[in-house]
Amino acid sequence: MRIPKAPLVITILVLAVVVQTALLGRIRSWAPDLVVLTVVLFAMTRIRVELVLLIGFVAGLVVDLAGTSLTGLRAVVYTAVAYAAIRTTHYAEIGRIATGLWGGILTFMALALVVIIGTLFGQNLVGPDIGNRMIIVPLLNAILAALVAPSFSRLIDRDTGIFGYS
């Protein structure tokens, strides 16, 4: 049975936000950033690029609204990361390690942009252990990206033709 794409995308996004806030938030230092990872993985699918950017924007906005941070901050950052992901997705197609590195670098970019843009807008965003987390979170996302990217594409596109591996 074919699952319609739009409800599937919305379900995945909501799941990512809920799991991130209700489960992964509890293990703090060793938690990946599932929402960024999801946005990055959507860039690897055959969804239209405009929609991938919109997905990034909405995902960021939901995370902003779920917390107390500046509304629009993560929306802007995740949109920029989605664009960077779309323009560099061919690197991720080389192999599993390349996919992991690509996911990790984009996650690092997202974290750095949140801190930089947030600071420019007068937010006190740099909490304790920020240095460790700027390393650990991209690393965990890299591992997850390498592991789940083909399955994610298969789920969304019902096809892993985009990958040179599967």
Add this chain to the structure above:
Amino acid sequence: MTSRERYGRALPTLITLIVIGVMLMTFDIRSEGQGVVGVLRQGAQTLLAPLQKAASYAVTPVVNLVDSVTDVARLREENAALRREIQELAAEINASRDATVRLAELEAIFGMTPTGVDIGRTVANVIGRVGVTVDEALIIDKGTTDGVAVGQPVVDSQNYVVGSVASVTASSATVVPILSARQGMTVLVGQAEGTLLPQTGSDLMRLEIFGAREPVLAGTSVVTSSGSLRFPAGWLVGEVVEDVQPSVDVITVPVRPYSSPAALRVVVVLAWPPDPVTASAPPTTTTLPETSTTTLPEGSTTTLPEDEE
């Protein structure tokens, strides 16, 4: 599909979305979280809260199990330390019992009654966290239907100050820990009053005391001051981590908060101030009878007029 066709409208879409995002940020800053942005935030939190509650309910046993297994060694050490602490505290209680009785007798003699009403408490479960990497906040499962309101102070199960409620929906609320807060808080360390501020990139806070005349010693407790409009007086916040000598102008003291938001499962929201309308009025701790005659130990007599507090 050629590269040109695939990315054709990507750049205009990106620019449009970024402009919208920057506008939202500007509105949020200008409206200070109120207005349309405030309504949007409340709506999103209302929608997400039931899902977070369900997820929290489902995963709590697993998280607790993992925590228990990994924490066994630390808990054993903690238990031994706590037993020693119990013995010390029991000795302190015995020593202070005499002082408590004496205080009650003196209050009865002078007709003093405390005006502060008991602070209502709402116990809440932490059902989520946002801002795992930066700008941390806790989501709790109690909201306006349970009497939680924006600005109310939040403490942990040991009565250490955690933070305050930043936003609230009918069934959930968001708590900003003092380490992530953008405002400072007025506190007391010894007899000196100062302002406790979060520090960027550190789990220590910065206490600034103007005109301090005495050194501040490591291990001294920091408590909320009656000069604070955001927290009731006398609640433990943290402890000073290094000795600081007084200087000419202002001294800066590093303070480690007692409460660690990362480990919290349950928090307590304090219904404070009891009457929000009088929140800005200066707090009073005791009242004397309308016309009271107070006999001082030396034998002198003081009479307070009826209209004086």
